[in-house]
Amino acid sequence: MVRGVIGVAAFLVVGEIVGRVGIVARNYLPPTSDVVLALWRMLTEQGFGTHVLSTTGNWLLGLGTAVAIGVPLGLLLGSVPMLNEVSRLIVEFLRPIPSVALIPLAVLVFGSGTEMRVFIMAFAAVWPILFNTIYGLMEVDPLAKETARSYGSSRLGVVLRVSLPSAAPFVLTGIRMAAAIALILEVTAELFGGGASGIGTVIGVAMFGSGEKDVVLAGAMMTGVIGLAANLALEYAGRRGLVWAHQEGGSR
């Protein structure tokens, strides 16, 4: 913990020195203090808070959509091997399509508001959740499933009461990866998809318009903080909520 703080401090100091010493022009790469000041100024001003809230809200919506699609689909494909086998090729062609390439099309179809962003995020973030759910189901102890079966559980009951809890750590890992991906795409969609709200639009204005690099970096820093907080929260939730599974397979 102490070392972590020292590491962060060293990182900030290096940023400060590089910015000040003049290896690169100051308006190209502003020192840490300028960026932090810019972030503070933006946070205390009226508008920026709503942009942060808009980004966070959209991002949660996108991640939620990805979970709502990925987990049930993963449970289905993971517990019916035949379906998994047969659909694999479709998945393997869809998955590598870079979702940013879908932004122009999605803008035309959905407009540049929340629907477009949620679609883009869900398209990119659903895969890690889907795959981790399927893999999690493969690791379920067959004995536990047989036992539940012989005590009269239905197939669905086994999936929900035995398979899902035991696959939960894998699912959560998938959600953590998906959270990082969705945040990147939310900001990218704001940046390139047009639209009026979000950290990405603030960055975009500073980037293509006024040219204030400290605002750009402050926006990037804010996004990084959100992503870091989400990662920590999900990690904590995994440790607290999935105590039964923490002995093995949980940390990946």
Add this chain to the structure above:
Amino acid sequence: MTILQRPTARLRQTRLLSRSRWASFLARWAVLAGMIALWEYVTKRADDPFFPRPSVIAEVIQERWLSGPASHLFLSSNVSKDVVPSLTRVLGGWGIAAVLGITVGVAIGRSDRLHDYLAPVLHFLRAVPPPALLPVFIVLIGLGSSMQLSLIVFGVVWPVLLNAADGARSVPLTQVETARVFRVSRIRWLLGVVLPSASPKIFAGLRISLSLSLILMVISEQVGSSFGLGRTLVDAQRDFSLRGMWAVIVILGVLGYLLNAALVAVERRVLRWHLGASGQLSDTG
């Protein structure tokens, strides 16, 4: 499976297995073909300009990229303008990130001190969306291939690095102690024990990075490039050419599929010992 099996029984089993593998191979392609046929039918019925028929998209692709002479495998000159630069950037950026990520990741994974110092910074840097840093990269490096390459490297190094660190941290204790007892040299310890033990995780990271590099390639080319698929996409967008956009999307899907298939093939070879030991690939992206 029982331990004692008569050879004939085992032979029959592998034959059965290979037959079922063929069947599932055929089934997969049949289902894909069926989906495309359904896509064709639905888009034909809907007749929506936003959703052109796949046969139309195929025509656009054929016209733009596959209309060359037979001596060039029918690839037209547009391939060297659109596809080759993009592919070079993806593979170059991904390759650099792989080397960097594995080296630094293993170092961090084997040193608790380094890990403690750097972990928060690394997790923060990973959470910064690379597109938001695009303007910084542009002013620092200028427009051009090296900017695109650096953006890709910065964006995709984290999954490899963090996975390599994770894998290198969790070398089984028996192996650590065995190596110590036999006084294995440092290089053999790293290459012979740590790296193999971390490799399943490293490959999982490499797969995530590969799809990320496609994303970043498209982003970086949309801003600062006159060549590449990202550029082609922007041009199609400016002309409101929906067919052109769909064509780029399909090509990117095919490209991604091929790259991923190649990586999985390499992974299966390299990790064969691991597959034998645990029965399946340990993780996925």
